[in-house]
Amino acid sequence: MVPSDTVTRILDAAEVLFAEHGFSETSLRRITGRAEVNLAAVNYHFGSKQALIQAVFFRYLDPFSADLHQRLDALEADETGACDLEGLLDTLFTSVLEMPSEGHDLRTFMKLLGLAYSQAQRHLRDELRNRYGDIFSRFLKLLRRATRELADDERFWRLHFMLGSVIFTLSGLNTLRDIAEHDYHQRITIRELAQRLKPVALNALRAPVTEVASNAMTAQHADQVTCYPRTGTHS
Template identity: 85%
Template sequence: MVPSDTVTRILDAAEVLFAEYGFSETSLRRITGRAEVNLAAVNYHFGSKQALIQAVFFRYLDPFSVDLHRRLDALEASEAGASNLEGLLDTLFASVLEMPSNNHDLRTFMKLLGLAYSQAQRHLRDELRSHYGNIFSRFLKLLRQATPELADDERFWRLHFMLGSVIFTLSGLNTLRDIAEHDYHQRITIRELAQRLKPVALHALRAPVADVTPACVVDHHLDSQVASHPKTGTHS
């Protein structure tokens, strides 16, 4: 169903303002002013500010999910197969770079994605899991096949560190381009930037596993030391 002109104007305004000011700091009044509609139009089409926030994300992620499913189908059918880590990352990067949107501003969406995790938007994260859990689960299953040497918790951390790098890099695209041109006399496209980013993501997933001692074990060890040397301890 093609959205009405009013719905499109509201979503366009909300998207830009949320990315610039944050979700909590952006009022519906500011959105309606930019979209040149009245508050009743927002309530009629979306019902609430939470629903509007979710609709901004769905506009990007619905076509992205379809595209990534299609690319994963092709990857699994290829000779290399989905267990190829580099091929899996290529597939993800291709879908991200080709992410359809009304204004094709990937930077804005990446800012929004970062805000979804840095601000108190539990309702949004729950909705994203509900709507796109199948594509995330599929990608994670293939990632597990491509990195069998990693424990599930280690894979979880590395995946989120990698996604954090992608979001930070693509949301700051203009700044990075300015730095590259001013300091290194390089003019870089978004695809060239993605090619520079890919080996970083690849090595992050392939790096040796660090020996990380859980904090609870360290605390228990310190408590044992204090107990065996009571003079160094503090007693109430």
């Protein structure tokens, strides 16, 4: 269903203002002023500010999720490719860069994604988990196959550190381009930047487990044995 002009204007205005000022700091009145609509229009089409915040994300993530599912289908069709970490990251990066977003700014969306985890937006995180849990679970299943040497908790930390790097880099795209051009006389495209970022992400997941992490996993195992000495369910 094609959104109405009013809905599109509201979403466009909310997207920019949320990215610039944050969710809590952006009032509905400020959004309606930028969109040149009245408050009744927001209430009619979205019902609440929380629902509007979620709709801003859905506009990006619905097509992204569908696109990534298709790319993972192709990856899984090749048994070797399905276990290849570099191929899996290539698939994710390609889907991000080619996100079908109706011409909207990827940098803005990445700023919003960072805000979703740095500001008190539990409703948003819960809704994203419910709506897109299947694609995340599918990606994580393939990541487990490609990084069998990692314990689940170690993989969790590395994945989120990697995603944090991606979000920070793409949300600060304009600043990084300015620095590269001013200090190193390089003009870099977003795809060239992604190619520079990929080995960092790849090595973050492939790096050997440190002694600190190994000791933490051993201590966690000991705690489980101590807390559950008779269940036989903790190995």
